[in-house]
Amino acid sequence: MRIKVLGCYGGQLLGFHLTSFLVNGSILLDAGSPTEALTLKEQSAVNHIFLSHTHLDHIKDIAFLADNRSLKRLSGDRSNNIVIHSLQENLDMLKKHFLNNHIWPDFTCLPSKKDPTLSLHAIQPEETVEVDGLKITAIPVNHPVPCTGFLLDQGDTQFIYSADTGPTERLWEIANAQPNLKGVIIDCSFPNAFQHIADISGHLTAKGMAQELRKLDRFGKIPVYLYHMKPETLNVMAAEVEAENIPHLRMLTQVDELLI
């Protein structure tokens, strides 16, 4: 399994992209930044988007990815359409508030209803979907809107992406049930001084992240990668994360590619 970080920040600043990970070249986990981080050729290989939730920082580039794909297909290129997999509530939100022909064209009906650029596939909590040789299971987490993390399973190797979350339970139960868990990407959004904001917005501070990780049976033994840091507080957070002194843990950066 190859996970390329396209964006790993919970805010957008020059040089800091919003959340998106490319798995095995064809599957996106969230879509905050793929059109900023991928060439047109790389974008053409994307067949699936697994969407954790509908906050703008995770859906923004669905708009531009669809636009680019649509143009490519209209120019005669027979690339696939893109399937967006998410909870039904999230797909309804996307259609109602984003791909609604007001904010952006409804690419689930364009260029035609019969052969649209985007198609939507509802997934159930804890249902496992297999695409392009990867098994993906959505696991509900703790955020102010419906949101799921994802368990990725390929061959005999598993990996967990928490997505945006405050303190949560089921994700860690499922993580602990995996025979060969090779790593975790976990929310770490705010410095410790912003605990109150983290609590009401469904995110973790450095301290909260460290407490969450202790729910892992293999705490301190498997690699942990932090994402969703607010870029303007990165230095403070780096010191706070360091102070937690957890082995095999680090903040992700946009040049990272994880081989699992």
Ligand SMILES: [Zn+2]
């Ligand atoms: Zn969010």
Ligand SMILES: [Zn+2]
């Ligand atoms: Zn977010």
